[in-house]
Amino acid sequence: MGVNVSGRSFLTLLDYTPQEINYLLEMSAEFKRMKRNGVEHKFLPNKQIVLLFEKTSTRTRCSFEVAARDLGMGVTFLDPGSSQMGKKESLADTAKVLGRLYDGIEYRGYKQSVVEDLAKYSGVPVWNGLTDDFHPTQMLADILTIREEFGDIRGRKLTFFGDARNNVANSLMVVCAKLGMKFCACAPKELFPKAELVEKCRAVAAETGGEVVLTESVDEGAKDCDVVYTDIWVSMGEPAELWDERIKLLLRYQVNKELMSKAKDTAIFLHCLPSFHDRETVLGEEIYQKYGLEAMEVTDDVFLGKQGRQFDEAENRMHTIKAVLYATLK
Numbered sequence: 310m311g312v313n314v315s316g317r318s319f320l321t322l323l324d325y326t327p328q329e330i331n332y333l334l335e336m337s338a339e340f341k342r343m344k345r346n347g348v349e350h351k352f353l354p355n356k357q358i359v360l361l362f363e364k365t366s367t368r369t370r371c372s373f374e375v376a377a378r379d380l381g382m383g384v385t386f387l388d389p390g391s392s393q394m395g396k397k398e399s400l401a402d403t404a405k406v407l408g409r410l411y412d413g414i415e416y417r418g419y420k421q422s423v424v425e426d427l428a429k430y431s432g433v434p435v436w437n438g439l440t441d442d443f444h445p446t447q448m449l450a451d452i453l454t455i456r457e458e459f460g461d462i463r464g465r466k467l468t469f470f471g472d473a474r475n476n477v478a479n480s481l482m483v484v485c486a487k488l489g490m491k492f493c494a495c496a497p498k499e500l501f502p503k504a505e506l507v508e509k510c511r512a513v514a515a516e517t518g519g520e521v522v523l524t525e526s527v528d529e530g531a532k533d534c535d536v537v538y539t540d541i542w543v544s545m546g547e548p549a550e551l552w553d554e555r556i557k558l559l560l561r562y563q564v565n566k567e568l569m570s571k572a573k574d575t576a577i578f579l580h581c582l583p584s585f586h587d588r589e590t591v592l593g594e595e596i597y598q599k600y601g602l603e604a605m606e607v608t609d610d611v612f613l614g615k616q617g618r619q620f621d622e623a624e625n626r627m628h629t630i631k632a633v634l635y636a637t638l639k
Contacts, residue, residue, distance in 0.1 A: 314636050318428040318435040321421075321443045322483045323509065327517060330449075330487055336632035337453050337625070344379065344628065351381030353638055356412045359385045360438070361392060361427075363418030364545055368582060368626050369438045369446070373415055376631035385411070404430035413638055416440075419546060434637040436630075441546070444476045447581050448484040449629035454622040455536055458577055463518065467536040468493040468572075470562040471606055472500045472555065473523070477540045477581050479506060486514040486521060493522045495530030497558045527562060531571035537616075538579045539564045539606045556600060564607040569616060578611055580619040586612035 312332040314325075322330060343350050360373055370386065377384045394403040400423060407414050408431030416424045417438035428435040437445050455462050467485055469478045473494035479502055485492035492510070494502055501507075501523050511521045524530055531537070539562075542555040564578065585605040588594045596602050603609070611617065 315639055316434060317637050319445060319633050319637060320424055320428060320435065320437045322445045322448060322480065322487060325487070327487050327489075330452075330484065333449055333629070333632045333636060334453055334456065336636060337449060337629040338456075340631045340635075341453075341625070341628040350379060352635060354381040356380075356382040356638055357385070357410070358382055358413045358415065358634070359387060359407055359411045360415045361387050361394070361407075361417070362438075363389050363416075363423075364439060366417055366439070368623055369417055372446075372626040372630045373436075373438065373634075376627050376634055379631060380635060382412075382634070400426050401430045405432075408432040413634070436633060436637070439476060441544075442476055442479060443483075444480045444581070445484075446626065446630050446633065447477060448480045449633070450622055450625035451481070451538075451579060451581075452484055452488065453625045453629055454579065454618050455577075457621070458618065459535065463489040464491065465535040466491040466493060466533055467538060468495050468530040468534045469538045469540075470495045470527070470530060470564055470568070471539045471559055472496065472542060472544070473502050474500055475540060475544050477538075478502060481538065482506065482510045482521060483513075486510040486519045487517060489514075489517040489519045491520040491522070493524060493530050493534070495524055495527060495562060497525055497562075499558065527568060528571060531568055534572035534576055536579055537564055537569060537572055537576055540581055541583070541585060542606055552596065556596075556602070556605075559606070560602075563605070564611055566608065566610055569611055569614075576616060577618045578607070578614070578616045579622055580607060580612070582619060582623055584612060584619070 312329055374384050404427045413434045415436045415438050419441050421440040421442040424437045469481055473496035482492045514521050542559050543551045585593045586607050587609045588597050
């Protein structure tokens with residue numbers, strides 16, 4: 310029997326089987342081929358979706374909008390000031406109204422419970438564009454990028470360096486376990502992922518041939534590594550006061566040439582973006598003035614070097630989101 314996820318929400322990859330994830334990845338690759346070759350694919354005319362954002366974003370918003378329009382759909386964007394959800398109208402009531410007006414809802418914000426309640430009450434597919442716990446659309450883009458580089462990804466080692474409790478690290482651990490990859494969280498113990506999620510992922514990995522490892526050792530994390538991954542040290546919504554603490558904890562996990570030299574010669578670098586790899590941002594310059602750091606989680610020479618695939622990864626957000634929209638709405 311073929312895979313069918315029509316009508317399903319996309320809240321976390323824990324809800325999807327390896328077969329379903331691979332189905333979405335194959336569809337993503339096909340949509341990418343069509344886009345590159347100028348083949349029109351307005352497969353969902355007259356469908357309407359709404360993007361409900363409580364956290365700002367460049368890649369998520371643009372990827373959803375372009376993907377939806379390529380598929381022939383209409384798109385409404387609601388920023389935090391354009392919705393009364395949680396202020397003058399309950400989440401449940403908002404979900405019920407949006408479910409009457411739209412064929413699907415994207416949510417990007419804070420609590421995982423919000424995106425789950427939207428799915429519970431709206432009656433239409435809901436897609437998680439990022440919460441504090443998970444970032445599943447980013448994962449599809451990451452894995453598509455890795456597949457484009459290496460082909461078969463089973464047994465490949467991906468190491469995340471940095472705050473291994475954040476939504477990206479959580480989701481990488483999930484998707485690697487689902488697809489039989491070796492996931493390594495390389496971080497100080499204070500920033501290891503939650504034990505409950507680690508155990509869930511290890512149980513999944515035991516069935517797929519994957520592996521989940523936690524280590525404080527940069528040498529262990531980088532050894533035999535195919536994919537070096539990092540993210541900013543203070544996530545959106547966390548207080549700026551955390552920078553001092555995080556820099557002290559994470560500076561030795563900075564992805565630089567020395568760290569990359571410990572990985573495989575064929576290793577690639579990934580980053581979900583935005584990145585503080587130079588001083589060309591307001592925050593980057595502030596950190597330099599206060600701490601004397603030219604870069605934070607990754608140095609400029611790695612970010613702009615031959616191993617970097619982060620801009621392929623960013624483009625792939627559009628193709629993979631398109632696959633999720635089509636597969637769940639067709």
